[in-house]
Amino acid sequence: MAVGLAVAAAVVLTGYSDDGGLPADPVVERGRQVVEACTVCHAIARQDPPRVGPPLWGIVDAPKARTNGFGYSAALAAADGTWDAASLDAFLRDPQGYLPGTAMVFDGIADDRDRASAIAYLRTQAPR
Numbered sequence: 001m002a003v004g005l006a007v008a009a010a011v012v013l014t015g016y017s018d019d020g021g022l023p024a025d026p027v028v029e030r031g032r033q034v035v036e037a038c039t040v041c042h043a044i045a046r047q048d049p050p051r052v053g054p055p056l057w058g059i060v061d062a063p064k065a066r067t068n069g070f071g072y073s074a075a076l077a078a079a080d081g082t083w084d085a086a087s088l089d090a091f092l093r094d095p096q097g098y099l100p101g102t103a104m105v106f107d108g109i110a111d112d113r114d115r116a117s118a119i120a121y122l123r124t125q126a127p128r
């Protein structure tokens with residue numbers, strides 16, 4: 001009896017995982033769904049071909065207007081700084097409000113948690 005309990009306890013403590021990988025983070029998974037709305041215009045993964053918008057691979061904390069040869073609007077080309085979480089959040093909430101004159105024709109994401117999820121997902125789409 002004591003041996004049986006010890007074996008059961010060992011199994012619980014070890015914690016088997018049968019998917020062979022990391023458990024899916026529900027916030028990141030939600031973000032992946034939100035970002036599907038971006039993929040009509042943006043390539044996300046490194047290997048995706050460019051689209052009408054600039055590529056977003058590794059965009060979190062990257063300099064604004066970083067893609068050489070992309071035809072940025074004057075507004076974005078002149079923007080300073082990096083796409084940190086705060087500026088991405090503001091831009092994705094209201095692109096024209098944050099960056100008047102931007103060529104990104106997108107209404108924005110009204111839901112605070114959806115924007116946070118999208119940024120969490122984009123953060124995973126980057127070199128480790």
Ligand code: HEC
Nearest residue numbers: 038041052053054064065066072073076102103104105106
């Ligand atoms: C209808 C097409 C379209 C959609 C949809 C769209 N974008 Fe864009 N996006 C653009 C274009 C075009 C630009 C370049 C804007 C400029 O030059 O002012 C851009 C620029 C950006 C930039 C700046 C990149 C850089 O290199 O500085 C980010 C970040 C971005 N988009 C994120 C997103 C995200 C995240 C979504 C989805 C939630 C999204 N966009 C949806 C077309 C789109």
